[in-house]
Amino acid sequence: MNVPVRRRRKLLVPCRAPLGWDIELGADDDPEEARGRAALAARYFGQTLRDNARPGLRDAARRHLLLPRSSRFSFWSPSLEQRELEMAVARLAETPRSLPIRQLVDQQIALAESQLKSPQQQLINALDEAAWGRSKIRDLGAPATLRAITEPGLSKYIRRCVECSRVVNPIVATAPPTPIARSGRCRWHGGLQVVAVPGQQCRLGVSFVLSSGMSDHAAVLVLTEFLGGQKGLLRRRLRDEAGLIYGSAVMFRREPGTSSVSIGVSSIPDHLPQLVPLMHELLAEIDSGFISPEELVECAYRVEHRLLDELSGPFGKLTDYRRAVDGDSTTAELVSQLSCVPQVLCETSRISSSHSLAVAYVGDPRLASMSDLEQLL
DSSP states (O other): OOOOOOOOOOOOOOOOOOOEEEEEEEGGOGGGGTTTTTHHHHHHHHHHHSSOOHHHTOOOOEEEEEEESOEEEEEEOOTHHHHHHHHHHHHHHHHHSOOOOOHHHHHHHHHHHHHOOOOOHHHHHHHHHHHHOGGGGGGGOHHHHHOOOHHHHHHHHHHHHHTTTTEEETTOOOOOOOOOOOOOOOOOOOOEEEEESSOOOOOEEEEBOOOOOGGGGHHHHHHHHHHHSSSSHHHIIIIIOOOOSSSSEEEEEEEEEEEEEEEEEEEOGGHHHHHHHHHHHHHHHHHHHHOOHHHHHHHHHHHHHHHHHHHHHHHHHHHHHHHHHTOOOOOHHHHHHGGGGGHHHSSSBOOOSSOOOOEEEEGGGGGGGGGHHTTTT
16 A cells, blocks of 8 residues: 655745845936936946856845936845855956947847837836926936947946945944935926827826825825725726726825825726816815725725735845935834824825826827816816
8 A cells, every 4th residue: 555655844044134235326427428327337237246146146136226316236045145245246346358338238228118118117207207307217328328338438437336335234234324315306397298109098197296294105105005906096986987997007206305196097098088087086086085094094904014024025124224224214113103194194185286287198199189188287
């Protein structure tokens, strides 16, 4: 008789802290004639740290975030040592005699072109242009500015990046270093941005600045949870009840002194005459409509669980440490503030009356009435 035998073995994975590498140069430090240089250098760093590193760093999970005044890399691996990352960063200053600059530029241009073809990214870019006067796609550079970057110039910039960078270990750090200066170039504009894309589908987005009573990061998180998702207000009003959209999304952005929320929907141009008035009603409801306190408590509960899940993830401690560096609320502080958010949302207006709306339309302008779109402003 054959008897199946099951054996269990315990796998012990070393608990390593995520490590960061923060460069104090970002997209806004690029001169206009070399727009995209910071992104190009980041591409070089990422490829070099992957191809020329020891297994702990080579096989690490990684992320990169390009900001206006900094460029931030994140790494995590069960076997990654801080000393290994520090040595790899030091070697980056020893640039090879011949940089693969043409290959890097071609890859960068291909990335920018692919993002410009994505319908979702087109709406995000258009909303950024309408709201802030510039979209983040510009940080990748244009073909002309990228091809103007010379090999000696890029080598000099790479060495400069290494000199003004630091390796970050959130576990052994005794105190956050001096915060990296934030960009002061982000100023709210508002207005209408139209991106002509042929076809029978369209995307419509609206961005609005939150009122001063909604300046808390925790309040913004709960509001976006209430608006978005499968059970969010946006989907309920425009899809489940009206049947005018196919998909929806909600995003938020926090700049010094200004917090904004963007809502976006996908539809067809034939629905615009009905959709625009409903968007008006929806914005009025977001601003001052009644919200069930019980529903807000549920939203705050979901936000808390998502924050704690992110904190327990591979990069959670590093992200939390960087929040402290930037002067933002840590996860513990956000969680402690969530209990007060439902009352704040119920008692205050939510949209700033002193800032105009930003509206973006992506689709065939011949199939849409511009006067309809301008009604949202």
